[in-house]
Amino acid sequence: MIEVKNISKDFVSPKKYPGLKGAVKGLFSNEKVVKTAVDDISFSIRKGEIVGYIGSNGAGKSTTIKMMTGILTPTKGTCRVAGINPNQNRKENAKNIGVVFGQRTQLWWDLPLGESFTILKEIYDVPAEDFSARMDFLNDVLELQDFIDRPVRTLSLGQRMRADLGAALLHNPKVLYLDEPTIGLDLVVKDNIRRAIKQINEKYQTTVILTTHDIGDIEELCSRIIIIDEGKLIYDGSLANLKDTYGNKRKISMEIRQPWKLKELHLEETFGVGEDGCSTEFIEETNSFCVTFDKHRIQVPQVLSAVMEVTEVKDVQIQETELAQIVKEIYNHGTAEGR
Ligand SMILES: Nc1ncnc2c1ncn2[C@@H]1O[C@H](COP(=O)(O)OP(=O)(O)O)[C@@H](O)[C@H]1O
Numbered sequence: 038m039i040e041v042k043n044i045s046k047d048f049v050s051p052k053k054y055p056g057l058k059g060a061v062k063g064l065f066s067n068e069k070v071v072k073t074a075v076d077d078i079s080f081s082i083r084k085g086e087i088v089g090y091i092g093s094n095g096a097g098k099s100t101t102i103k104m105m106t107g108i109l110t111p112t113k114g115t116c117r118v119a120g121i122n123p124n125q126n127r128k129e130n131a132k133n134i135g136v137v138f139g140q141r142t143q144l145w146w147d148l149p150l151g152e153s154f155t156i157l158k159e160i161y162d163v164p165a166e167d168f169s170a171r172m173d174f175l176n177d178v179l180e181l182q183d184f185i186d187r188p189v190r191t192l193s194l195g196q197r198m199r200a201d202l203g204a205a206l207l208h209n210p211k212v213l214y215l216d217e218p219t220i221g222l223d224l225v226v227k228d229n230i231r232r233a234i235k236q237i238n239e240k241y242q243t244t245v246i247l248t249t250h251d252i253g254d255i256e257e258l259c260s261r262i263i264i265i266d267e268g269k270l271i272y273d274g275s276l277a278n279l280k281d282t283y284g285n286k287r288k289i290s291m292e293i294r295q296p297w298k299l300k301e302l303h304l305e306e307t308f309g310v311g312e313d314g315c316s317t318e319f320i321e322e323t324n325s326f327c328v329t330f331d332k333h334r335i336q337v338p339q340v341l342s343a344v345m346e347v348t349e350v351k352d353v354q355i356q357e358t359e360l361a362q363i364v365k366e367i368y369n370h371g372t373a374e375g376r
């Protein structure tokens with residue numbers, strides 16, 4: 038259904054200089070900075086999959102979604118959605134997709150909700166009999182009838198979210214893009230939204246791409262997650278596998294005095310380098326020796342004492358690996374919102 042091949046997106050903006058003087062300097066300078074928001078990402082998604090598209094703030098999630106919906110042109114690479122190049126055939130593509138951005142509504146603020154749906158029916162050319170069957174179904178799963186006559190501006194956030202989801206689904210799109218659909222919602226509404234997404238996916242085989250910080254969304258909906266960090270794809274697989282493989286990883290960086298002595302460390306025997314993704318690295322500029330390991334197999338003091346036997350250690354930092362950090366972030370957001 039979706040085929041993304043080596044897409045990148047660069048944003049070019051004028052270089053900024055600090056302070057007021059800098060602002061003036063900036064006005065007269067032609068210097069540009071290039072920000073690579075999405076960096077050579079490839080994946081394909083089958084019909085009917087629900088995929089979580091995960092990453093920290095600024096990772097490039099929304100930019101990828103905008104390229105898949107045709108709002109942005111990729112700097113490099115190609116993207117096809119239901120066989121169509123979304124950017125070159127935006128009209129054609131619009132019939133196939135539904136989009137919800139959690140932070141803003143696409144409904145008419147002052148109109149009663151029901152009228153928004155009637156307008157969308159015209160825009161998308163939904164035949165009358167399909168329209169009423171569709172409204173019945175959406176009423177059923179999203180419980181819209183309670184507020185269908187009220188102007189959108191009077192709806193609560195949760196009601197508005199259900200209304201937006203309904204609006205995105207009215208024309209029965211093949212692909213549904215949801216960017217932070219449950220942000221700020223209470224548990225009851227979240228649950229309702231998740232159930233609706235699940236039912237729509239089961240009934241119509243709708244393909245769903247979902248960005249979220251909510252671990253509950255991921256656990257309940259996504260059979261697969263794709264993680265991006267600084268524009269690069271760093272994981273594509275199941276949540277369970279991610280937790281097993283990366284959730285327990287730690288990285289310890291030691292600034293050492295006698296790097297040449299590292300060869301006295303028998304890495305394989307001491308740490309089991311290569312097992313469970315355990316690896317070591319030496320960074321010359323900072324004289325840092327780093328060991329990445331599974332915290333259930335090896336403990337920090339073991340690593341430290343083994344290294345201290347061969348060289349003096351000036352400084353120690355214990356970090357989590359990028360993925361572990363991201364997983365933790367996802368979980369923290371989940372907890373912060375009451376899970
Ligand atoms: N129109 C733009 N112009 C310049 N930089 C942008 C633009 N849109 C996004 N960016 C930058 O690209 C990066 C990725 O942004 P985004 O895709 O919105 O991240 P996410 O949705 O994962 O939080 C960020 O560093 C952001 O500042």
Ligand SMILES: [Mg+2]
Nearest residue numbers: 098099100216
């Ligand atoms: Mg975003």
